[in-house]
Amino acid sequence: MFWTLIRHRWKSFFRSPALTQQLFQSIFMGLFFLYLALNFLFLGLFASKILRKAYPDGNIYEIMGGILIYYFLFDLIIRSLIQKFPILEVKNYLPFNISKSTLTHFLISTSLTSFFNLLPLLGIVPFIASNWGEMLSLGILIPFSLVILGWILANNFLGFLLDRLFRKESKIPYIIISALALLLYLDYNNYVQLSGYFRDAFHYVLIHPWMSLVPFLVAIISYLLGFQLIKNNLYIEDLIPVKVTEAKSIQLGFLERYGLAGKLMLLEVKLIMRNKRARMMVFIALVMLAYPMIFLQGEIMEMNWIKLFIGTFVTGMFALNYGQLMLSWNSTHFDLLATRKITMIDIFRAKYYIMAFSCVVLLLPALLYGIIYPEFLWIFPIMFLYNIGITIFIYMFLAAYNSKRIDLSKSAVMNYEGITIAHFLIMVPIIILPIFIRYPFAKMGHPVLGESLIALLGLLGFIFHKTLIVRSTNLFRRNRYKIMAAFRKKN
Amino acid sequence: MIRFENISKKYGQTEVLNIPELEISKNEIIGLVGNNGAGKTTAFSILLDLIKPTSGRVISKNDDVSQSEEWKSYTASFLDDSFLIGFLTPDEYFEFIGTLANMNRKETLEFVNKYEVFFNGEIIGKKKYLRDLSKGNQKKVGLVAALIGHPEVLVLDEPFSNLDPTSQIRLKKIIQEASNDKTILISSHDLNHVLDICTRVILLEKGLIIKDIPNDSAAVEEIQTYFAG
Numbered sequence: 228m229f230w231t232l233i234r235h236r237w238k239s240f241f242r243s244p245a246l247t248q249q250l251f252q253s254i255f256m257g258l259f260f261l262y263l264a265l266n267f268l269f270l271g272l273f274a275s276k277i278l279r280k281a282y283p284d285g286n287i288y289e290i291m292g293g294i295l296i297y298y299f300l301f302d303l304i305i306r307s308l309i310q311k312f313p314i315l316e317v318k319n320y321l322p323f324n325i326s327k328s329t330l331t332h333f334l335i336s337t338s339l340t341s342f343f344n345l346l347p348l349l350g351i352v353p354f355i356a357s358n359w360g361e362m363l364s365l366g367i368l369i370p371f372s373l374v375i376l377g378w379i380l381a382n383n384f385l386g387f388l389l390d391r392l393f394r395k396e397s398k399i400p401y402i403i404i405s406a407l408a409l410l411l412y413l414d415y416n417n418y419v420q421l422s423g424y425f426r427d428a429f430h431y432v433l434i435h436p437w438m439s440l441v442p443f444l445v446a447i448i449s450y451l452l453g454f455q456l457i458k459n460n461l462y463i464e465d466l467i468p469v470k471v472t473e474a475k476s477i478q479l480g481f482l483e484r485y486g487l488a489g490k491l492m493l494l495e496v497k498l499i500m501r502n503k504r505a506r507m508m509v510f511i512a513l514v515m516l517a518y519p520m521i522f523l524q525g526e527i528m529e530m531n532w533i534k535l536f537i538g539t540f541v542t543g544m545f546a547l548n549y550g551q552l553m554l555s556w557n558s559t560h561f562d563l564l565a566t567r568k569i570t571m572i573d574i575f576r577a578k579y580y581i582m583a584f585s586c587v588v589l590l591l592p593a594l595l596y597g598i599i600y601p602e603f604l605w606i607f608p609i610m611f612l613y614n615i616g617i618t619i620f621i622y623m624f625l626a627a628y629n630s631k632r633i634d635l636s637k638s639a640v641m642n643y644e645g646i647t648i649a650h651f652l653i654m655v656p657i658i659i660l661p662i663f664i665r666y667p668f669a670k671m672g673h674p675v676l677g678e679s680l681i682a683l684l685g686l687l688g689f690i691f692h693k694t695l696i697v698r699s700t701n702l703f704r705r706n707r708y709k710i711m712a713a714f715r716k717k718n
Numbered sequence: 719m720i721r722f723e724n725i726s727k728k729y730g731q732t733e734v735l736n737i738p739e740l741e742i743s744k745n746e747i748i749g750l751v752g753n754n755g756a757g758k759t760t761a762f763s764i765l766l767d768l769i770k771p772t773s774g775r776v777i778s779k780n781d782d783v784s785q786s787e788e789w790k791s792y793t794a795s796f797l798d799d800s801f802l803i804g805f806l807t808p809d810e811y812f813e814f815i816g817t818l819a820n821m822n823r824k825e826t827l828e829f830v831n832k833y834e835v836f837f838n839g840e841i842i843g844k845k846k847y848l849r850d851l852s853k854g855n856q857k858k859v860g861l862v863a864a865l866i867g868h869p870e871v872l873v874l875d876e877p878f879s880n881l882d883p884t885s886q887i888r889l890k891k892i893i894q895e896a897s898n899d900k901t902i903l904i905s906s907h908d909l910n911h912v913l914d915i916c917t918r919v920i921l922l923e924k925g926l927i928i929k930d931i932p933n934d935s936a937a938v939e940e941i942q943t944y945f946a947g
Contacts, residue, residue, distance in 0.1 A: 472847065472850070473845050473846075474807040474810075474845040474846060474847050476807075476810075487817065487818070490814065490817045490818075494803070494806075494814060497805060497806065497810070498805060501805040501847070502805055559799075559800060559804060560800055560801065560802060560803040560804070561800060562766075562768055562797065562798075562800040562801055563800065563801040563802070563803065565766075565767070565768060566766045566767070566768065566790060566793070566795050566801070567790060567794075567815070567818050568790045568791045568818045568819070569790070569818060570787050570790075635804065635805065708768075708769055708770040711768055711769070712769065714800075715800060
């Protein structure tokens with residue numbers, strides 16, 4: 228029976244609509260993972276060279292171990308957040324005559340096929356392979372390999388336990404990740420010496436080979452604990468907890484005064500505030516406000532064009548992210564919008580104002596950077612104009628071609644539903660265009676002229692925004708049947 | 719009021735709907751019946767300009783529905799859950815629909831309060847998002863929302879499915895009470911409900927209208943014979 232279940236899982240993977248129908252998305256995700264995999268592969272191959280150069284008199288294996296401890300700590304938390312366990316698939320088997328133990332073993336063991344288990348191996352195997360002679364002569368080949376393998380398994384099953392633990396307290400993993408990142412930063416700048424302790428711990432393991440079995444022990448215990456936990460709670464309502472959130476009212480009285488457009492904007496605000504994935508966009512935009520800090524001290528600020536780039540991101544991060552999915556955000560209730568006394572122009576108008584408004588909201592705090600770098604008082608308003616006059620309209624015209632349904636109720640982390648390769652590609656011209664416009668003027672020694680031209684173009688876009696909204700709506704209306712049909716298609 | 723002209727819808731080689739001519743007059747209550755795959759929902763979707771017919775057009779009050787958006791001002795519909803906004807509470811949803819009919823919050827709530835019995839006390843004033851309601855309650859919200867603003871044309875797809883027997887009976891009463899000055903189109907595969915409230919029954923089979931008869935006792939027998947197979 229166990230193997231029948233495994234065969235079903237195999238089929239469900241190859242027959243999933245995500246793999247065939249959303250081919251582009253799958254290819255993109257595939258490329259993304261391939262890129263990650265190649266990075267790890269090269270990192271593994273060249274790690275020993277890099278480490279030897281950086282620490283000419285240190286034991287590179289112990290140093291590697293110290294780094295790996297950090298890696299595995301991050302890995303564990305991230306797994307608990309995004310590694311998906313095939314819980315839903317088990318649901319379909321519950322009514323049948325299959326023992327709960329079999330189902331539980333299946334559920335937990337299929338988690339081993341995760342990409343998270345492959346990734347570290349891709350780095351470690353070439354690392355060991357390129358140094359195996361030396362490692363063998365030092366007598367650490369076997370304990371080193373074992374401890375890594377054991378740790379991958381331990382993280383896999385521990386992540387499974389943590390996922391269930393964090394489900395109740397969803398903020399904890401983010402706090403842990405932030406704390407770890409801070410520690411890593413302090414460690415890197417020698418404020419604390421945690422990696423030194425990690426190295427000592429690893430040294431201890433290497434000289435006491437039996438210690439390398441500890442991770443396996445952790446893995447086995449986690450497996451057994453997970454097994455007990457799942458087996459005793461193998462009910463649909465436990466596997467897929469029904470969360471009923473109490474509705475919080477959102478009052479934005481001033482919007483009500485703007486009639487239908489105001490109503491639609493209020494609807495949009497509710498959409499953003501009450502759906503995790505959309506809320507994430509707000510969060511990212513706020514985090515991006517801190518983005519210029521990375522550059523503030525570096526020589527990188529000497530390069531003036533980079534400020535345009537910063538300006539686009541800082542004032543337009545919300546519009547850039549939210550606009551990508553434009554009408555897809557409304558895909559689950561689009562038929563209502565299409566058949567009621569709302570014209571498409573009303574909807575596009577509300578979208579435009581919401582995004583333009585977000586740019587205003589982001590511009591104001593961003594101007595505080597002017598205290599340190601007065602040029603930002605000039606650059607940020609320019610890029611703000613560029614965003615409200617150009618960026619948003621690029622997205623509004625693209626909405627006529629963007630026909631991906633997204634299910635708002637799904638979680639936000641690593642959720643690429645509705646995102647295609649085109650979404651990432653389109654960011655490139657948006658970011659490069661202003662730099663491109665400014666370039667010839669900068670070459671001639673008049674960058675200010677180039678910057679003014681960007682501002683002028685943005686301003687023109689804003690002045691004619693009503694016409695542009697009508698134009699983009701007309702384009703959408705011509706493609707509407709295709710897009711509405713795609714919005715109705717559930718995965 | 720509404721006229722289907724040479725409507726046909728094909729997916730590839732398969733024709734799922736073919737209505738050369740169909741005229742629906744004001745104040746008629748049309749019951750569209752047929753087994754699964756007969757083309758009921760397709761017909762409604764074309765009428766509401768949600769899908770594009772392969773050929774032909776639907777005229778509502780002299781306007782082609784795919785060209786003008788005028789019909790939206792007097793037509794209300796509820797086909798499925800893509801007509802619901804999951805992240806709103808029922809009250810907010812009603813209010814939103816009310817605004818589209820130029821009704822303020824108070825007027826809208828007064829209107830929906832008339833259906834408190836139908837809602838069985840589980841909907842109005844509850845702090846729950848629509849996405850968290852049961853299928854049956856979601857359906858009730860969508861149906862009542864379609865009545866807001868007294869639309870001249872009302873289009874309901876399978877309004878009785880997912881409702882408990884008591885609610886089905888109440889719904890029939892609600893539709894009958896609302897039918898004054900309205901043109902109503904209802905699809906269903908439950909023959910009895912349709913015969914209870916409709917003035918005219920249209921039977922679809924594999925995309926074709928095979929019967930189009932006034933709802934009288936002769937019709938009842940004719941159609942019952944059909945469904946008996």
